[in-house]
Amino acid sequence: MTLPPLKLFLLFSLFSISFSHETPSSHDHHHVFPRPLILEYSELEEEVRLRCSSWRFAGEANNLSPWKTVPKECAEYVKEYMTGKGYVYDLEIVSKEAEEYAKSVQLNEDGLDAWIFDIDETLLSNLPYYAAHGFGLQVFDHAKFDDWVVKGVAPAIEPSLKLYEDVLNLGYKVILLTGRSEQHRAVTVDNLINAGFRDWHQLILRGSDDKGKRAVIYKSEKRSEMEKDGYRILGNSGDQWSDLIGSSLSVKSFKLPNPMYYIS
Ligand SMILES: [Mg+2]
DSSP states (O other): OOOOHHHHHHHHHHHHHHHHHHOTTOSOHHHHSOHHHHHHSOHHHHHHHHHHHHHHHHHHTTOSOOOSSOOGGGHHHHHHHHHSHHHHHHHHHHHHHHHHHHHHSOOOTTSOEEEEEOOBTTTBOOHHHHHTTGGGTSOOOHHHHHHHHTTOOOOBOHHHHHHHHHHHHHTOEEEEEEEEEGGGHHHHHHHHHHTTOOOOSEEEEEOGGGTTOOHHHHHHHHHHHHHHTTOEEEEEEESSHHHHOSSSOOSEEEEOOOOSOOOO
């Protein structure tokens, strides 16, 4: 798996030699080649990075068992991912692919072609909250999270806002389906509008009958009701597999990245 120190040393020496040959005009190639940086990038760090990347991939592919917190050794990795370009690029590609699909569908004239969006970590970002709570390292605290929700200041996830507007302009009926409670309707509406979202057709929150239901059951039931109302669910965007699987599935579903928490 790992190279013995001697081989590593030879590897770096070779890099230095080939580098100096390619730049004969360089007066002091030892300063040009970022040698100390490469040596500081230890094998252990690389191993952790690879293992955490495998963990994240397994999560995104829904191959992990239900999990409560980010593994301790991946705390720094997840923080780096969430605050760096990786998360943004992953969001952008989902948005772009969803838009391509949305544009490719010939909609009916009856106004019953629907696109479902989840809210948290799909349209609105709770990153400011999670940044203050270890980016998923801490066990989820409902009371503290609700304190954050009622502030109503979650920013838009920009690539999702773009998809949202494209989908609206194409003529889809936008239905918002969230695990947030009905008692947070007003603050959620204000937050969505302040973040730039508009003209949704329906906003469905957990009512008293939905309390205690697993998300996958609650969301499947709500999609079933949409179908009974005549809607054709053509697209569905969510950051949790429980937004997308179950029954009354969308024709096509789009999974946004989220390595911070898991909801079944
Ligand atoms: Mg969500």
